[in-house]
Amino acid sequence: MSGWIFLSGMMGTGKSTVARQLAAQLGVEPVDLDARIAARAGTSIPEIFRAEGEEAFRRLEAEEARALLDEGRPTVVALGGGTVTRDDTRRMLLRHGTLITLSAPAEELARRLAGTTGRPLLESGESAQILADLLEERAAVYAECHAEVRTEGRDPAAVAREVLAVARRRPIVVPLGRRTYRVEIGAGVLATLGSRLQRHVPGAVVLVTDENVHRPWAARAIEHAEEAGRKVVPVVLTPGEAHKTIAAVEAIWDAALDAGVDRRAGVLAVAGGVPGDLAGFAAATLLRGVRFAQVPTSLLAMVDSSVGGKTGFDRPQGKNLVGAFHQPEFVLVDVDTLATLPDEEMSAGLAEVLKAAWLESEEAVAGLERDAAALRAKEPAAVERAIRMAVQLKADVVAEDEREAGTRMVLNLGHTIGHAIEAASDFTIRHGEAVGLGLLAAFRIAAGLGDPDAPLHERRCERLLRAFGLPTDLDRHLDERTLAFVGADKKRAAGKVRFVVPGPPGRVERVPLTPERIRALLG
Numbered sequence: 001m002s003g004w005i006f007l008s009g010m011m012g013t014g015k016s017t018v019a020r021q022l023a024a025q026l027g028v029e030p031v032d033l034d035a036r037i038a039a040r041a042g043t044s045i046p047e048i049f050r051a052e053g054e055e056a057f058r059r060l061e062a063e064e065a066r067a068l069l070d071e072g073r074p075t076v077v078a079l080g081g082g083t084v085t086r087d088d089t090r091r092m093l094l095r096h097g098t099l100i101t102l103s104a105p106a107e108e109l110a111r112r113l114a115g116t117t118g119r120p121l122l123e124s125g126e127s128a129q130i131l132a133d134l135l136e137e138r139a140a141v142y143a144e145c146h147a148e149v150r151t152e153g154r155d156p157a158a159v160a161r162e163v164l165a166v167a168r169r170r171p172i173v174v175p176l177g178r179r180t181y182r183v184e185i186g187a188g189v190l191a192t193l194g195s196r197l198q199r200h201v202p203g204a205v206v207l208v209t210d211e212n213v214h215r216p217w218a219a220r221a222i223e224h225a226e227e228a229g230r231k232v233v234p235v236v237l238t239p240g241e242a243h244k245t246i247a248a249v250e251a252i253w254d255a256a257l258d259a260g261v262d263r264r265a266g267v268l269a270v271a272g273g274v275p276g277d278l279a280g281f282a283a284a285t286l287l288r289g290v291r292f293a294q295v296p297t298s299l300l301a302m303v304d305s306s307v308g309g310k311t312g313f314d315r316p317q318g319k320n321l322v323g324a325f326h327q328p329e330f331v332l333v334d335v336d337t338l339a340t341l342p343d344e345e346m347s348a349g350l351a352e353v354l355k356a357a358w359l360e361s362e363e364a365v366a367g368l369e370r371d372a373a374a375l376r377a378k379e380p381a382a383v384e385r386a387i388r389m390a391v392q393l394k395a396d397v398v399a400e401d402e403r404e405a406g407t408r409m410v411l412n413l414g415h416t417i418g419h420a421i422e423a424a425s426d427f428t429i430r431h432g433e434a435v436g437l438g439l440l441a442a443f444r445i446a447a448g449l450g451d452p453d454a455p456l457h458e459r460r461c462e463r464l465l466r467a468f469g470l471p472t473d474l475d476r477h478l479d480e481r482t483l484a485f486v487g488a489d490k491k492r493a494a495g496k497v498r499f500v501v502p503g504p505p506g507r508v509e510r511v512p513l514t515p516e517r518i519r520a521l522l523g
Ligand SMILES: NC(=O)c1ccc[n+]([C@@H]2O[C@H](COP(=O)([O-])OP(=O)(O)OC[C@H]3O[C@@H](n4cnc5c(N)ncnc54)[C@H](O)[C@@H]3O)[C@@H](O)[C@H]2O)c1
Pocket: 210, 211, 212, 213, 217, 239, 240, 241, 244, 271, 272, 273, 274, 275, 276, 277, 297, 298, 299, 300, 301, 304, 305, 306, 307, 308, 309, 310, 311, 319, 320, 337, 338, 339, 340, 341, 342, 345, 348, 431, 432
């Protein structure tokens, strides 16, 4: 069994039929959520609708789904057509299993449903029109799924096979309504680039990479894109944070414009976080915005920068001070690409993994402690586990607060001082290395603010940083120049930085602090 599989979609899409097919393939007993609710209530669904109204019915669905999960025996579940319209139910299903939306056009659904009874939402008029209106109304919630699978003109067994393939791949969903996208993680997923481009990017592909990644990864991506019939405009940037400038963005704009691309084009980053952020910004601004996609090739880009839609470039005053939010259409994390990543870059990415684990839970931090040596050695299973943990955390946070109005700021744990250290070193210190030091600084600030356990947490963090091959010599970096950069942090409001103060794993607090106070607390 591949965990829970939930089949959603409009009435008539064949949820129950496909659930039976799938369950037979897997040798499990399928569940029909409506049937369970009716059995428990001792009455029919139309009767519950009539007596108690739609909202009460949705609440029953939520309770029944929760009860089912609590039973703890993963199986295939055919949901009701409107089960996912409740935000809490939908997010719960997304988190606990594979949520698939089966789809078909309204006219086809009306044809399939003709002559059936027991559909309360179809009782008020002409079915095809009601279905078309409902599909439009529910488009954003149906889009929040692991995959939309077409059913029109297809054999249920073929639909079931496609659903199962998604469940086995376990993509991570960043649920943002109609702009929902998926992060596919695994060895060899780069080979699926062509079909993803065919689906998401109708025009030319402006492929941004850097000199270190060009061979073999970007070259391979170009082959896949060309085989899929896409014209490719390659842009090979000079590697390194020192080149994360407007000049690099101009190089991308100009390559695209010289090639005469139109608004059907997409920008694809096949690289680490620096070209990724630059390519995203170029996509956000080129022709007032074209599609964007990412194939991150550094661990840091896989676990952090490729997901969440923040794009931009540095200015002499500080890092990432000019940018835009622009979400990708898809992200392909091919762990095979890490084979050529230098060890120091692997270590730098592990600092962001540690940050994510500290935000996530005690279990996640303990998992890193167990896996530390395997991670440093790029052992595939451990690496994939860590990437999944970090990407899931990021997806959850971004879903809650896409534009960093509040909760998303927690992702800046370790970054206020980290960015300052990085900038003060003229970017000779890697971003991830600086974030590791920034984490230690954050614990020191927590201690200064009176948390008696902070020194303990700091030591735990320090041990992990060492195990990952990262620097821990914080004091050496806390000089005047670094502290001056703390004042330039863009998350300032009314002269104060919203500092992310860590507690035990899974708990952080945002505390407004003036740069002067931060200085004093760092001693
Ligand atoms: N947008 C966001 O939300 C976000 C989040 C975190 C970090 N970032 C940004 O990400 C950047 C850091 O990312 P990074 O560490 O990936 O930087 P990077 O792109 O400079 O990559 C680091 C180095 O690794 C090389 N490299 C990458 N993949 C490789 C591979 N598979 N094989 C061989 N060499 C490879 C690169 O050429 C480079 O020399 C920073 O600019 C930071 O601000 C952005």
